[in-house]
Amino acid sequence: MPKKGRMGGTDEDNADVARVLAGDLEAFAGIVRRWQSRLLNLAWRFCRDRAMAEDMAQEAFLKAYRSLSSFRGEAAFSSWLTSVALNSYRSRLRAEGPPLLGIDLVQALAVAPAALEGLHDTERTEAVRRAVLLLPPRYRDAIVVFYFQERDLAESARILGIAEGTLKARLHRGRELLRRRCAMLMMGSGRPLEQGT
Amino acid sequence: MPDELERLLASNDPLEPSSGFAAGVMAAVRRQAAEPPPLPFPWLRFLVGVGACLLLAGAGAALWLSSGDALLNLVAPLAPVEAAGPELGYAALALAASALLARLPRALVR
Numbered sequence: 522m523p524k525k526g527r528m529g530g531t532d533e534d535n536a537d538v539a540r541v542l543a544g545d546l547e548a549f550a551g552i553v554r555r556w557q558s559r560l561l562n563l564a565w566r567f568c569r570d571r572a573m574a575e576d577m578a579q580e581a582f583l584k585a586y587r588s589l590s591s592f593r594g595e596a597a598f599s600s601w602l603t604s605v606a607l608n609s610y611r612s613r614l615r616a617e618g619p620p621l622l623g624i625d626l627v628q629a630l631a632v633a634p635a636a637l638e639g640l641h642d643t644e645r646t647e648a649v650r651r652a653v654l655l656l657p658p659r660y661r662d663a664i665v666v667f668y669f670q671e672r673d674l675a676e677s678a679r680i681l682g683i684a685e686g687t688l689k690a691r692l693h694r695g696r697e698l699l700r701r702r703c704a705m706l707m708m709g710s711g712r713p714l715e716q717g718t
Numbered sequence: 719m720p721d722e723l724e725r726l727l728a729s730n731d732p733l734e735p736s737s738g739f740a741a742g743v744m745a746a747v748r749r750q751a752a753e754p755p756p757l758p759f760p761w762l763r764f765l766v767g768v769g770a771c772l773l774l775a776g777a778g779a780a781l782w783l784s785s786g787d788a789l790l791n792l793v794a795p796l797a798p799v800e801a802a803g804p805e806l807g808y809a810a811l812a813l814a815a816s817a818l819l820a821r822l823p824r825a826l827v828r
Contacts, residue, residue, distance in 0.1 A: 546751050553743045557735045565733045575739055582743045583750060649726045668727045700723055 531555075534598040541589055552602075553582055559599075560606045566665045567610045568620040569651060577613060581606035596679070603680050611662065619654055652702050653695075660695030663688055 533551065540548035557578065564577035585605045592601050614620070653664050662681060667688070670677045678688045785792075793811070800807030 546748065549747055550740070550744050553740045553747075557740050557743070558732070561735050561739070562733055571733065571736075574733065575736065575742075578735075578739075579743050579746055583746055586747050586750065646726045646729055646731070649723065650731075653727070664727065672728065696723060703723065 531598070535594060538589060538592055538594075538598070541586070549586055552585075556599075556602055557582075559603070563603065563606055563665075563669055564610055566650070566669055567614060567654065569647075569654065570620060573620065577610055578606070580613070581609040584609050600676065600679055604682070607662070607666065607680060611658070614658070649699070649703055652699055655702075656695055656698055660691055660698060663691035664695045664699070667692055 533555065537548045537551045541552075560578040560581050561574055564574040564581070565571070568574055568577065585602055588605060592598065653661055655661075656664070663677075666681055667674070667677045670680070674685055674688060678685045681688060683691075796807055796810050796814075799810050
């Protein structure tokens with residue numbers, strides 16, 4: 522499972538990388554099998570569309586394959602692979618613009634706030650996740666990666682290639698923007714937003 | 719009271735890969751591995767070409783500055799043509815330059 526190797530490179534990963542670099546292409550299948558769920562779910566958080574997420578994850582695996590020789594084993598394989606994937610996703614979103622999210626609940630607030638009162642928790646969560654994607658890229662990336670990494674600040678900063686302090690500042694600013702944009706959405710839940718720690 | 723936004727952001731909604739996803743990725747990887755490596759950019763030739771262009775431009779400028787009236791005398795035969803129509807003068811000059819440039823490669827390989 523990807524979780525197993527999240528914080529450090531496993532022996533299996535290092536062995537498969539060595540085999541691929543030695544010319545055994547089929548060893549890459551092991552890397553794909555172990556990390557497909559992780560890369561797919563990161564892509565999913567960036568686009569909220571299954572087909573697009575699978576396409577983005579496939580592209581990320583191809584980029585990882587092409588640049589496998591740049592993996593020196595100094596960082597954990599999971600960090601290296603996630604960074605490659607993240608850069609790939611960011612490039613794609615930069616080139617194509619934010620994903621088309623259908624009817625955006627956050628934008629719908631401006632038109633008919635009352636319509637959101639009966640939203641279920643899952644719908645509210647989805648609306649917040651989509652609102653994250655509409656944030657400026659630096660805040661979007663910080664929030665997506667931080668929560669994807671289960672709030673591991675150091676690892677998130679490493680993957681994003683920024684200092685922990687910078688990440689903290691971006692998270693704070695990003696949450697503030699989100700709170701402002703989703704304030705009415707949260708009021709419908711009966712649980713007002715409070716300042717995070 | 720727990721932070722509602724924090725709770726929603728931290729909630730997990732995992733997506734399972736479709737059954738053929740890993741096979742599709744491997745097929746794409748195999749396709750890419752089968753492709754010939756991209757041709758490297760010919761930096762050496764590019765730099766030689768740029769160097770030659772700069773050399774010719776410098777030589778041309780030096781010739782222009784040092785020749786004085788001699789260069790004007792060189793294009794003097796075109797004066798009657800230019801008198802008939804300025805655009806004919808430019809066309810004749812372009813033709814002459816083209817003819818010279820066309821001969822240049824042959825002269826260089828000799």
